[in-house]
Amino acid sequence: MSVAKGIAFGKAILFGEHAVVYRRPAIAVPVSNVTAQATLRTGPPATGFWIDAPDVDQRYALRDAPADDPLAAILRLTSRHLGKTLPPATLHVTSTVPLGRGLGSGAAVSTAIVRALAAFWGIELDPAEISPLVYEIERLHHGTPSGIDNTVIAFEQPVYFIKDRPIQRLRVAQPFTLVIADTGQVAATHEVVGDLRRRWQADPARYEKYFDQIAAIVNQARTLIEQPQADMTALGSLMNDNQRLLETVGVSSAALQHLIDIARQAGALGAKLSGAGWGGNIIALVQPERAGDVAQALAQTGAAQVIKTTVQ
Numbered sequence: 295m296s297v298a299k300g301i302a303f304g305k306a307i308l309f310g311e312h313a314v315v316y317r318r319p320a321i322a323v324p325v326s327n328v329t330a331q332a333t334l335r336t337g338p339p340a341t342g343f344w345i346d347a348p349d350v351d352q353r354y355a356l357r358d359a360p361a362d363d364p365l366a367a368i369l370r371l372t373s374r375h376l377g378k379t380l381p382p383a384t385l386h387v388t389s390t391v392p393l394g395r396g397l398g399s400g401a402a403v404s405t406a407i408v409r410a411l412a413a414f415w416g417i418e419l420d421p422a423e424i425s426p427l428v429y430e431i432e433r434l435h436h437g438t439p440s441g442i443d444n445t446v447i448a449f450e451q452p453v454y455f456i457k458d459r460p461i462q463r464l465r466v467a468q469p470f471t472l473v474i475a476d477t478g479q480v481a482a483t484h485e486v487v488g489d490l491r492r493r494w495q496a497d498p499a500r501y502e503k504y505f506d507q508i509a510a511i512v513n514q515a516r517t518l519i520e521q522p523q524a525d526m527t528a529l530g531s532l533m534n535d536n537q538r539l540l541e542t543v544g545v546s547s548a549a550l551q552h553l554i555d556i557a558r559q560a561g562a563l564g565a566k567l568s569g570a571g572w573g574g575n576i577i578a579l580v581q582p583e584r585a586g587d588v589a590q591a592l593a594q595t596g597a598a599q600v601i602k603t604t605v606q
């Protein structure tokens with residue numbers, strides 16, 4: 295019997311979601327407080343290849359899984375890519391990245407599985423090789439993903455991302471603190487993205503202008519983040535500006551707005567939704583000494599989960 299493990303962090307988009315689908319830049323960071331884990335165990339009693347995903351109450355044989363099953367798909371794709379045959383084994387998958395809440399759960403699970411398989415076969419995989427494999431599975435979930443999730447999760451670095459362009463690492467000159475709070479509401483990214491696409495198709499000039507405004511915010515944020523002695527108040531204001539545009543393009547929600555208001559009232563420098571919207575998480579930029587107060591206010595007013603994290 296042998297055991298091989300893979301792990302991957304979650305992620306948060308700091309600026310530029312949705313506009314990134316339309317080839318504007320976005321900024322995303324890994325979130326190491328939440329992780330997906332994949333453990334491959336070979337040897338008896340496994341006959342054939344089994345997938346065990348207790349978080350979603352599933353245990354099934356790979357040979358019975360349909361082509362669009364995301365776990366089966368990443369297993370098949372990775373083994374084909376590496377020119378290997380899957381052994382009789384059980385793949386155990388667990389994740390603390392909440393599902394469908396904008397923290398990259400799908401990409402984290404896929405990345406953990408790729409890493410477990412690579413570890414099993416003793417292959418060193420470069421992030422640049424992992425990321426496109428995970429992107430293929432993101433396409434099953436989302437249809438037209440920008441590729442930001444697989445990129446930031448495979449590279450485990452803050453990124454300044456533009457679709458179909460080489461990855462640009464973001465240098466965080468001065469670490470900063472985020473509080474991430476979950477509405478508890480699940481939204482399907484492809485539905486939010488599809489809804490916005492219909493509005494864009496009906497009035498492209500108007501939406502292109504909004505996406506340009508978001509791109510300008512992303513570029514200003516990048517400059518601030520890469521500056522030593524960054525002006526955090528200005529960075530917080532940019533988050534608020536980005537949120538106003540996300541509301542304008544129709545991807546926010548009452549529950550998101552409620553948590554954003556609570557975070558700002560509790561002293562956050564700025565707050566916005568993160569990810570696809572209509573549910574999922576908000577992120578708030580906070581002075582480290584205010585993080586506890588902001589987190590507590592969010593937890594007390596109904597956030598399903600609150601995470602404090604440092605971006606560096």
Ligand code: PMV
Pocket residue numbers: 307310311312313314315395396397398399436438439440441442443483487568569570571574
């Ligand atoms: O919430 P997530 O992790 O599914 O991210 C969505 C980000 C979008 O910009 C809305 C879509 C994309 O493909 O980039």
